[in-house]
Amino acid sequence: MTEIFAKAEVDRRTLLRRAAAVGLMATPAVGMLSACVGGGDDDKTQQQSTGTKSAENPLGIDPKAGVEIIIFNGGLGTAYSTDVDTPLFNKKWPDAKVTFSQTEQISTVVQPRINAGTPPDMINNSGSNLMDFGAIVKAGQAADLTDLFAAPSWDVSGKTVADTLVPGAVEQGSYDGKPFAMNYSFTVFGLWYNKKLFDSKGWTVPTTWADFTALCDKIHAAGITPFGFAGANASYYMVRALLTSAAKIGTEQALKDIDNLKPGAWTADPIKKAAAAWGEIGNKYINKTFLGLKHTEVQLQQNQDKLAFYPCGSWLENEQAKDTPPTFEYAVAAYPSVTTSDQLPATAINAAAGEIYFAAAKGKNPQGGKEYIRAMLSKEAALGFTKLTKSLTVVSGAADGQTISPGLTSANDLLGKAGKDVFMGYLFDTWYKKLDDESRAAANDLMFKGGDADKFCQRMEAASQAVAKDSSVTKFTRS
Incomplete structure (x- = not known):
């Protein structure tokens, strides 16, 4: 067996982008x-x-x-x-x-x-x-x-x-x-955590939203921030988490409708339910100071066991290699089911x-x-x-x-x-920059400034339709 041990010395990962979609x-x-x-x-x-x-x-x-x-x-x-x-x-x-x-x-x-x-x-x-x-x-x-x-x-x-x-x-x-x-x-996307910390505390990775919030209560009681992301430059991590939950509620069709700029896509039931669930997490379990932090700063807090769950892709472990102590072992979990009637199982993931x-x-x-x-x-x-x-x-x-x-x-x-x-997830972030920028700002407001799901959905719907009506923007469709 060949042990994979090399650690590339890197500054940071600013963004993982995808190219066009299957059937684009x-x-x-x-x-x-x-x-x-x-x-x-x-x-x-x-x-x-x-x-x-x-x-x-x-x-x-x-x-x-x-x-x-x-x-x-x-x-x-x-x-x-x-x-x-x-x-x-x-x-x-x-x-x-x-x-x-x-x-x-x-x-x-x-x-x-x-x-x-x-x-x-x-x-x-x-x-x-x-x-x-x-x-x-x-x-x-x-x-x-x-x-x-x-x-x-x-x-x-x-x-x-x-x-x-x-x-x-x-x-x-x-x-x-x-x-x-x-x-x-x-890349595999999900909720990243320290397996050694969870094992020592006897915490079980949640599969339902009720289990997720119950665990967040335990984590909070232990003096650790349950969930967080960097609002300064990595709010798209939160956009992906929210839309992954929406896809599990209503299948990937909910994300295809968003990519295709379909009227009503952002105000559809799967998006509303996902935004409401995550807005609750923002209201109760996030550290509000994270709004002004960069991703490496928040990731370092996780390495120091000041933060439990972090939404990210599988590049995270390598990015943090030089700052990861022996007491920290990266592991990733699928995002929990939001409802009892999600159309995709709890094990479904975005990769x-x-x-x-x-x-x-x-x-x-x-x-x-x-x-x-x-x-x-x-x-x-x-x-x-x-x-x-x-x-x-x-x-x-x-x-x-x-x-x-x-x-x-x-x-x-x-x-x-x-x-x-x-x-696969969504593609509007690489197709329509204005919509991507708006989604990041809206996610920050949802998670750090009140958790208003309806406001989030209406804001994104307006931004989507503005792009749809802009004749200067080259449009793409996804089947």
Whole structure:
């Protein structure tokens, strides 16, 4: 057994974003595409490197052409790229120099280069400053990855790249039926807690809302804040918690209606019930000072056993690696059932592929960018990623037989218990920035300023319909 022990030294994870959804279809654009994404005039197009396709070179790259990549430096760090992916790529293509750079400000650094027609060949579009990927696709700036997914796997004989991925991985980055993104990191979302603390106190993870509030009372009596999140920069964690509960009440259709800007989606019964339940948690069990704190500050309080439950994704364990004491062992629980008539079971969870990687259509070497992604989708690279980041990937079975960290083990257990009841969640946060911004502000008001569920729903409904009526916003639909 190989023990996964490496801890990537990272500053923070500002945001895990997902690309497009399974079955994503772009509707005809209404109005002009966002002016921030240039279409790439012919006189701006770089001369592109090409090679001869063969069994050993299925994407037809020029084996001597350099490949420029840029990676977002967040909670996952960049060591997986410099220490795993690039050496693996260069072992096969020793004359293809990889030029690496990293940034915490993807849009600020990359968008001007896209507009100028001189983008890097492969881009990790992530973080709170990520680019509008839907606009990039519509502007023809992202390369079609059909040939990548149809190519032979890097290290699994007899299978294509697509064959080696978890179900839905290709479709998740598809627009109008064509794949333009590779969503690499597979994240499990839920309520994170210290298993050692819970074991020592004899606290049982709740499955019903009544059990949840009863446990919160016990936790509060023990002098610990029962539940919390950072209002300053991580209120979207709370948005996800609330909408996960709504999906369990009324199935994922409630979230699809929100994504599709359907009138009445935000005031529908599942959203109202979820908002009311979580508003009660905010009124009774949250520390109001968390409104002004950043996520790392709140996460540190949890590591110090000042906070019991924290809503987050499975990147949390790695992000807090340097601050996690020996007395703390990460574990994750599914969000409890809100009602006795929830349409999804208590074990149902939200889990999805995230972290957008794409090849730039107007780069000097887009095929080289795709080949770099093919290397990333090898089992060897995927296992290296998991070792360094404590995060799973979309490469099926890449971590099988490995001893993995406590938090990731717990997340795997949660996936097993959920079975078929794993749903992707919502997509409006990557489609419509104004709606995403409003949801964060509304979640903060709900949880820190009174818990008025009706006010939350009405506010979000108004914001949704304002986006729906805005002809300058490119619309997408989800089936």
